Amino acid sequence: MELLVAASIGILTAVGVWLLLRLHSFPVIVGTIFLSYAVNLFLFAMGRLAIDQPPIVDPAVTAYTDPLPQALVLTAIVISFGMTALIVVLALRAFLETGTDRVDGGRDEPPTVADRAGERL
Amino acid sequence: MTPPLPSPATAAIVLPIVLPALTAAVMVLAFRHRRAVQRILSVGAAAALLAVAIGLYAVARDGDVAPYYLGHWPAPFGIVLVLDRLSATMLVLTAALGLAVAIHSLGGWDARGRHFHPLLQFQLMGLNGAFLTGDVFNLFVFFEGMLIASYGLMLHGGGPRRLTAGLSYVAINLTGSTLFLFAVGLIYAVTGTLNMADLAARVATVAPGDEALLRTGALLLLVVFGLKAALVPLHWWLPGAYGAAAGPVAALFMIMTKVGAYSILRVYVLVFGADAGAVAGLAAPYVLPAALATLVVGAAGVLASRTLAALACFAVVWSMGSLLVAFGLFDHAGVAAGLYYLVHSTVAGAALFLLVDVLSPLRGRAADRIVPTPPLPSAALFSGxxxxxxxxxxxxxxxxxxxxxxxxxxxxxxxxGAAIVWTVLLGTSLVVILGFARAGSTVFWKTRPAPAAAAGPAAAARPRGGPVAVCAALLAATAALALFAGPVTAELDATARQVFDTAAYRRAVLPPQAAAAAPGAAAAEATP
Known part of the structure; x- marks a missing residue:
């Protein structure tokens, strides 16, 4: 299970970083979402992986899982959800006002004459 | 073992967070569309915040480190706010800057979009919380509070340029927040605590096998703080964001970079400081070289700037370099000098941003570009x-x-390596002076005759008294800072001494048994 959790966090992070380095705003947003998923899983795992153990005191059990990461991850989820909503709206507004979805505000090359000729063929 | 109930003086520690939060909520809920009421509330609350901050400074000045246990939970378990001289100094600086920005915005900026004043108050809440908290995860939460308000403020006034810059600003800070969480996760996984005083006691006793994880977490945290402090190579977002933001917003953001510097100082002295065993002095090899690079990049930017806003932004980057050169020494003299420079650079940088903001509309289509224009109205005042x-x-x-x-x-x-540090500091200073001299002489001296038709807009825009008075007041404050340098440096010297007295911090925050587990106190315990 450790390998599975570690591998999924690693893959999510790698995907997030790769998308974050794209030029257009939509992949960047998806990249931040992937990164926030990765970090949420990571925070869960920081209290160590434990199966079938309660986080709340119960006289019948002796072993507990760490309850604090669950509280932390809840905070992190709320914040990253709000931030994702904000950046989506922001990217839409920026696209509508500037007419481009490039994060540097630049424009993609307009189709060249050769491209247009290719379309016609 | 519940902590003692707070006295009225220590109960006031929570006020710098509660007061702006309530003011902002009341403004949004009750006076949403009544700007006049919002203005009165905002300026009034900022003034009250300054009074509270000065009162708290007086408490911190003659007392020890004062903790405030939220919800009356004992220390390593609940969240704790901690007031010491360093946080009180930052509170006073934040409140003073907040008041100046609130008054400056009355000159028209607050009417160019909605919710300027509530966002300003929320930002002050986040800043004050970040300066007061004694818990690493709570620091993350207040960072987020501060950043969320700053996203709104950054976009205040709208327009394509601000939206594009705002998108990058939000994206880079989201990434920074994710890194912060990774760092917090690593530190918690190894030590089992996030309370700074408790962490300080525990990092020295981490098992050798976990040391690499702790080191990774601590250095990731340095990346996050470096990003906030615009430390090279993490500074690229700053000129775009501050340059596109409205004048008063950029002035308020002056304190945001200082949050990064404050956090570096707090965490790498208290938690990963001299007592930290294997991870002691973790940040020291990185901060000073990065700060020197920041000086060079900032100075080059100042010289290359084509607009006054860019000039001010790169001057900020350069001043963060000077500040972190001092903090990067991680010794008493360096921190005392750095704190003086921190207060100075916040006030002076804010004055420069506000001045550019007042000046730009008067220059018609040239705005803040460094090009010759027809002579300005009241040029003597502005050039002065x-x-x-x-x-x-x-x-x-x-x-x-x-x-x-x-x-x-x-x-x-x-x-x-003092020779290198001096060379870089003095050399870049010269470059910055040249940059400012070039910009000033182009803008104010190289006038060209006004074309008859285009005289209209520039002449129509009259400077407004209020914003100009705020700039003048901030500049007077830097003069006062120089005039009363003796008492101010004596205060900051005592502050720096308290910053390095980490044992006192742990004793004040933690209950006696837990504090005794600290490495410094353990020896004292063993002798009798």
């Missing part, structure tokens, strides 16, 4: 203000920038 601001920012005598630079040079004199 720009001259004073440039002297303050670039660090020429007689204003506080010069003294700050001198203190930093003095503190670095005994450090290894």
């Amino acid at each position: 203000l720009f001259f004073v601001a440039a002297i303050a920012v670039a660090g020429l005598p007689p204003l506080s920038g010069f003294l700050g630079k001198l203190l930093v040079l003095d503190a670095t004199g005994a450090a290894p």
Whole structure:
């Protein structure tokens, strides 16, 4: 299970970083979402992986899982959800006002004459 | 073992967070569409915040480190706010800057979009929380509170340029927040605590096998703080964001970069400081070289700037370099000098941003570009203000920038590699002076005759008294900082001494048994 959790966090992070380095705003947003998923899983795992153990005191059990990461991850989820909503709206507004979805505000090359000729063929 | 109930003085520690939060909520809920009421509330609350901050400074000044246990939970379990001289100094600076920005915005900026004043108050709440908290995860939460408000403020006024810059600003800070969470996760996984005082006691006793994880977490945290402090190579977002933001917003953001510097100081002295065993002095090899690179990049940017806003932004980057050169020494003299420079650079940088904001509309289509224009109305006043601001920012005598630079040079004199530090500091200072001289002479002296038809817009825009008075007041504050340098440096010297007395911090925050587990206190316990 450790390998599975570690591998999924690693893959999510790698995907997030790769998308974050794209030029257009939509992949960047998806990249931040992937990164926030990765970090949420990571925070869960920081209290160590434990199966079938309660986080709340119960006289019948002796072993507990760490309850604090669950509280932390809840905070992190709320914040990253709000931030994702904000950046989506922001990217839409920026696209509508500037007419481009490039994060540097630049424009993609307009189709060249050769491209247009290719379309016609 | 519940902690003692707070006295009225220590109960006031929570006020700098509660007061702006309530003010902002009342403004949004009850006075949403009534700007006049919002203005009165905002300026009133900022003034009250300044009064509270000064009161708290008085408490911190003659007392020890004062904790405030939220919800009355004992220390390592609940969240704790901690007031010491360093956090009180930052509170006073934040409140003073907040008041100046609130008054400046009455000149028209707050009417160019909605919710300026509530966002300003929320930002003040986040800043004050970040300066007061004694818990690493709570620091993350207040960072987020501060950033969320700053996203709104950054976009205030709208327009394509601000939206594009805002998108990058939000994206880079989201990434920074994710890194912060990774770092917090690593530190918690190894130590099992996030309370700074408790962490300070535990990092030294981490199992050797976990040391690499702790080191990784601590250095990730340095990346996050470096990003906030615009430390090279993490500074690229700053000129775009601050340059596109409205004038008063950029002035308020001056304190945001200082949050990064404050966090570096707090965490790498208290938690990963001299007592931290294997992870002691973790940040020291990185901060100073990065700060020197920041100086070079900032100075080059100042010289290459084509607009006054860009000039001010790169001057901020450069001043963060000077500040972190001092903090990067991680010794008493360096921190005392750095704190003086921190206060100075916040005030002077804010004055410069506000001045550019007042000046730009008067220059018609040239706006803030560094090009010759027809003579300005009341050019003598503005060229005078720009001259004073440039002297303050670039660090020429007689204003506080010069003294700050001198203190930093003095503190670095005994450090290894002082020759390099002095060369870079003085060399980049010269470049910054050249940059400001070039900009000032182009903008104010190289006038060209007004074309008859285009005289309209520039002449129609009259300077407004209020915002100009705020700039002048901030510049007067840097002069006062120079005039009263003796008492101010004595105060900051005591502050720096308290910053390094980490044992006192742990004793004040933690209950006696837990504090005794700290490495410093353990020896004292064993002797009787």
